[in-house]
Amino acid sequence: MLERGFFQRPAPSLAPALLGKKLVRLQDGARLSGIILETEAYQGGDDLACHAHVGKTARTQVMFGPAGHAYVYFTYGMHWLLNIVSDEPETPSAVLIRAIFPLEGLEQMAANRPNLANTPAWLNGPAKLTRAMAIDGLFNRCDLCQPESTIFLEDGIAFPDTLIRTSPRIGLGKTPEPWLSIPWRWRVSWQDAQKLINKTGR
DNA sequence: CGGCCGATTATCT
């Protein structure tokens, strides 16, 4: 289990460091997991794309707290998105988990997503992976560094820097420049990940 | 492939 110290840095530093780490969810005694393939950073009250730019509200409060906690929020009337709170208290900051490469508990994750065809890359979206891992608002503000947590992170594999691509963040709508174009999205392609994971033997 | 669009409701103003 990754300890709190790992998360205690600004989101633009933590986000790329999370690539290759293992996201683990214990559901009904089963172990569901995947290698993180895509992340986005949301950093500080100055970041107009960050929910916390409006200040402390019931929703954003957790981002003002200590690192290593989950920020799970609801959007578009139907989706839950998982973030990991980063940086120091009073500096609102979080990393959105946008895609994982399924590793353990594939059968149960597929059962959690009955309507999804079992295509090769099927957890390539922030709301897809939360549904497959049965992560919803009940996990908002939970501590990912507690020994009894049913969601936590583990060491995984190391992706070479050459496989990591950056781009602007997705879905920001009418967020103004320069925030719209800041390259705070990091990702590894599903194909590259599969090659490396197979070679490493998981 | 890429673009458009409707679904559906917590959260904020």
Added chain:
DNA sequence: GATAATCGGCCGG
């Protein structure tokens, strides 16, 4: 009352 850190279906090239 408006908006949304998305998704999946449907269209055209």
